[in-house]
Amino acid sequence: MSEDVKTFLDRLAERNAARGPEPTWIAARRQAGAARFEAMGFPHRRVEAWKYTDVRAIARGDFALAGDAEFSPASAAALTLPIEAHRLTFVDGVFAPALSRLDELPGGVALMPLSAALEENHEAVGGPLGRLTGVEFSAFAALNTAFMEEGAVLRLAPGTVVEKPIVLQFLSRSGEQAVMSHPRILIQMAGRSEATVIEHHVGEEGAANFTNLVEEIILERGAILTHYKLQEASLQDLHVASLHVEQARDSRYTSFNLNLGGGLVRNDLVAELNGQGAEANLYGLFYGQGRQHVDNHTLVNHNAPRTYSNENYKGILDDRAHGVFNGKVMVKRDSQQIEGYQSNANLLLSDRAEIDTKPELEIYADDVKCSHGSTTGQLDEEAVFALRTRGIDEQTARGLLTLAFAGEVMEQVDLDAVAERVELAVAGKLPERFHLAGLVEAAVALNEE
C-alpha cells in the first residue's frame, strides 16, 4: 500500500473506531469503498481520464475530519446567497442546523441531512444510495463511499413543484489543520415533480480543505430539475465531485456548472438519458486565475431514441491558470432520432494560461443530429473596433467583450441573484487593466428599478 493511501485509510480506521452501532448494509458499503480505494490508489496522470490533472496535492495531504460545525452566523450570512430558499448548510462537511432552514417545507418534499436519513434507515437512502455512482467509478467515488456519513437527501413526491430554490451550502473554514469531507447528495424526483437546487461551495479566505463529493440524481418520468453548482471557494481549496444523473422518459435536467473558486477542481458529470424525450442541458462557465486548475469532464449517454442533449461550456483563463474540458457524447446503437450538441469555447488572457480541451462524439446509430466544436480564441476584432469608435479604450473594450463571453452562458440563467453574483464576480476578477469597475453595478441598478 502506498504511503498516501495509508494516510487516508488510517484516518478512516480512527473514524470507524469512534462510530456507534449502525445497520450492517452501511458498514458493508463503507468497507467496499475502502477496499476499492485501496486497490485503485489515487489516479496517476498516465490514466487517460486524469492526463491533465495532477492530484498529488490531495494524495500527499494529511486531512483531518472536522469535529464541529461552528461558524460565526454573521460571516455565514455574508457568504450566503441573498435569496429566499430552503437551505441545508454544512461546515467542513458537518451539518449545521443553526445555519439551515428546513421549516416551511411544502408537502411532498423530504429534505434532510444524510446523517439523519442513515440513522433512521430512511427508505430514501436504502435502495438508491450508491446505485448510480458506484465504488467502481473512480478512486474518489470509492474513497467517498468509505467515509460516507453526511450530505443532503432530497426526495419529491409525484407532481410536487417546489417554488423556492433549495440551497445546499458547503462552507469551508481556514485553520491550522486542513480537513476533508466526503459529502453525498442524493436527489430522487418522482414523476412530474419540479425543483431548483443550488449547490453553493464557498468559505473563508485561505481555507485549504479537501471536499470529495458524490452526487446521485434520479429523475423519474417528466421530472424537471435545474441544478446550479456555484463554486466560489478559496483559491487554495481542493474539490473533486462525481455526479451521475439518471433520466427517465420526458425528464429534463439543466445544469449550470459555474466554477469561479477552488485551487484544484475536478468535476465528473455523467447524464444517462434512458427514456424517450429525456433532455439534458449542460451549461458551464469556468474562470481560472493565479494557479487555479479547473477540470470538467462530462459524459452524456443517449441510451434511448428521441433524447436530446445540449452542452455549452466556456472558459476564461488568466495568469497561470489551467483549464481542462473533456466532453463526450455517446449515442448507443438503436438510439435513433437523437440530437446532441456540444461546444466549448475558451479565452486565454495570459500567455502562461493553459487549456486542454477535447470534445468527443461516439455514435453507433445512423439517424442522429450531432455537432461538437471547440475554439480557443481571440476576441472579435470588429467588435473591439466598434467599441473603440465610441471612445472606449482598447483594454476596456477587451474587458467588456470578455465579460460578454461569460455572459453568453449566464444569459440562460433565470435566477437574477445567481446571474448578477456571477457577473459581478467575473467583472471583479478580470484584471484591473480592463477598467470594468462600476459598469456592472449600473446594469444591476437598472435591473432593480
Next chain:
Amino acid sequence: MLEVKDLHVTAEGSEILKGLSLTINAGEVHAIMGPNGAGKSTLSAVIAGKDGYEVTKGSITFEGQDVLEMEIEERARAGLLLGFQYPVEIPGVKNIYLLKAALNAKREAEGLGEIPAPEFMKLIKEKVASMKMDTSFLQRAVNEGFSGGEKKRNEILQMLVLQPRLAMLDEIDSGLDIDAMKVVADGVNSLRAEDRAILLVTHYQRLLDYIVPDRVHVLVDGRIVKSGDAALALELESRGYDWVQEESAA
C-alpha cells in the same frame, strides 16, 4: 472644423480615394452622395480609423489636430463619431455598458469625473424615449437580434448620449421604412447646433428630404467632382449620376 486635403487611400492594393478634399465648418450639415463604389464609405471609415486602409498621401485635420496620428478612441473622445452603415452586433455586451463606458471615457478626456449614477440613468432614459425605444433596449446586447431599423436608432442613440462635435453617418437611411426614417431624421436634426457639424453619406436623396443639408458633394471615382447646395441633391435624384461623371471627365 474638419479639413481633408488631397486624400489618397489604398485598400487591398487598389486606390479608392484619389485626391479628395473637403472642408466642413461648425454648424454645417454636409452630404456626400455618389454611385456605388465611388469611395463614400471609405472616407468616413478612414476618418474613424478603421483597419485595412492605407493613406498614401494627403492629410485630415480636426480642429487643428492631425487625425491620422490619433488612436481610434482618441478620435471619438475628441468628438469625431461614426454611425455605421452596418452596425456590428456585439453579443453579451449590454447597451448600458457601452453607453456608460463611452460617456465616462469622453468625460475623462474632458477632465470631468465619472457621471453620477442617477444623472446617467436620467440622461439615458430621456434619450431612449426620444428615439422611441423601450428602456429594455439598454439591457439587451448591442445590436444583437435588432432589426435594421433598431440598429440605426441605436447608432443615433449613441450620438445623442455622446454629443459629438462631428457626427458622420454612413448610409444611415439604408434599410429603414418611412416611420423609422422619420425617427432617425428627428434624432439627427436634434443634433444640429452652432458648434457641431454633421456629415451624411448617402446613396439616395430621400434622406435629404428630412435632413436638409447646407452643402452637397458628389463623389465619383475617389474624387469630389461637384459641390452645391441642397438643390444639387434634387438634380441628382432626377438626372442620376451619369451627367456629373461626363461633366467631370470633360
